[in-house]
Amino acid sequence: MKAIVVERLGPPDVMELREVPRPEPKAGEVRLKVEAVGVNFADVLAVAGEYLTRTRVPYTPGMELAGTVEALGEGVSGVQLGQRVAALGGSGGLAEYATVPAAGLIPVPESFSAAQAAAFPVSYMTAYLALKTLGRGQEGEWVLVQAAAGALGTASTQLAKALGMRVIALASTEEKLDIARSLGADVTILQDDPERVKKVRAAAGGQGVPLILEVVGGSRFPESLEMAANRGRIVFIGNASREDAQLHPAALMKRNLTVTGLWLTSLLTDPATAQEAAAGLAPLIASGRVTPQVGPTYPLSRSAQAFQDILDRKTTGKVIVEP
Ligand code: NDP
Structure with a gap:
């Protein structure tokens, strides 16, 4: 089968399309015929060797995928051959076939295309956990969404509404702000507007914002503290700037701020937390109030280009690779 292989870490062009053996499902695993892979900023960081966990090479990137069950490993029950599923794992998605643990399979709503199914798990679970579970967002409350036209940004905007x-x-171009508006954003401000701190505070009634989803980090992080309301909560989800963010605890005192980190992988190790997010999202999916925003789609052979376009901030919605 064809798969992307990374032998040394670095920029996206280290990714090579190769012919490799089709993986055999081990006990407790299933093999999927991959139909769509959601490419996350985390995949780009993993290939660069800058992710939260060490990337071991050689490996096939791709943590979020959708496809049909094509073979069952020993001891797997309750899963049907031909079933459409999504899966969230560490790697292996950027290939024609991938093996994943049966226990982690996510059922796909009938109404979702394969691309929508692959666009859903990471962004919407993260958005839910950030807005509700860790962020404790309330109806009627203001929330600041950074990189609002991106995969997580579109999910967060839609879900918050x-x-x-x-x-x-916030987003870097007017075209991206148009996307945020189309998803219901009440106020849109350019990421590089020189007056952004003042404008954000003013938009939230002059009091600052009670809940901020931080995904840029770096030198922008201190600004988030300035944008926050008294007793504001900042959920630190990402560091897309790839710069170090400085945090002096004393800076939190003036307005009684809380900064909470969020990493989906470690949160999902707690079944009750995963269940809470799934249960919170299910009625919103069923009613069509949240629908994954599929962005540009690339063939497997152009995976490196997909990664480069995310780095160059050219993409909106969830970037999809179709083997
Ligand atoms: P996106 O589709 O949002 O793409 C990244 C976006 O980040 C860009 O489009 C860009 O939007 C923005 N950005 C801001 N500064 C930079 C920069 N210096 N270089 C590149 N991009 C920049 O990706 P994802 O939805 O996959 O991820 C968004 C963020 O959320 C990332 O930081 C990611 O690591 C994080 N994340 C974390 C998770 C967790 O478990 N902690 C789970 C999911 C996502 P713009 O041009 O508008 O500024």
Whole structure:
């Protein structure tokens, strides 16, 4: 089968399309015929060797995928051959076939295309956990969404609105702000607007924002502290700037701020937390109030280009690779 292989870590062009043996499902695993892979910023960081966990090479990137069950490993029950599923794992998605643990399979709503199914798990689970579980967002409350036209940004904007919150969206271009507006963002501000701190505070009634989803980090992080309301909560989800962010605890005192980290992988190790997010999202999916925003789609052979376009901030919605 064809698969992307990374032998040394670095920029996206280290990714090579190769012919490799089709993987055999081990006990407790299933093999999927991969139909769509969601490419996350985390995949780009993993290939660069800059992710939260060490990337061991050689490996095939791709943590979020959708496809049909094509073979069952020993001891697997309750899964049908031909079933459409999504899966969230460490790696292996960027290939024609991938093996994943049966226990982690995510059922796919009938109404979702394969691309939508692959666009869903990471962004929407993260958005839910950030807005509700860790961020404790309330109906009617303002939330600041950074990189609002991206995969997580579109999910967060859509979900916040569906949960009755009011959204201030930041993004780097007017075209990206148009996307945020189309998803219901109440206020949109350019990421590089020189007046951004003042404008964000003013938009939230002059009091600052009670909940901030931080995905840029670096030198922008201190600004988030300035944008926050008294007793504001900042959920630190990502560091897309790839710069170090400085945090002096004393800076939190003036307005009684809380900064909470969020890493989906470690949160999902707690079944009750995963269940809470799935249960919170299910009615919103069923009613069509949240629908994954599929962005540009690339063939497997152009995976490196997909990764480069994410790095160059050219993409909106979830980037998809179709083997
Ligand atoms: P996106 O589709 O949002 O793409 C990244 C976006 O980040 C860009 O489009 C860009 O939007 C913005 N950005 C800001 N500064 C930079 C920069 N210096 N270089 C590149 N991009 C920049 O990707 P994802 O939805 O996959 O991820 C968004 C963020 O959320 C990332 O930081 C990611 O690591 C994090 N994340 C974390 C998770 C967790 O478990 N902690 C789970 C999911 C995502 P713009 O041009 O508008 O500024």
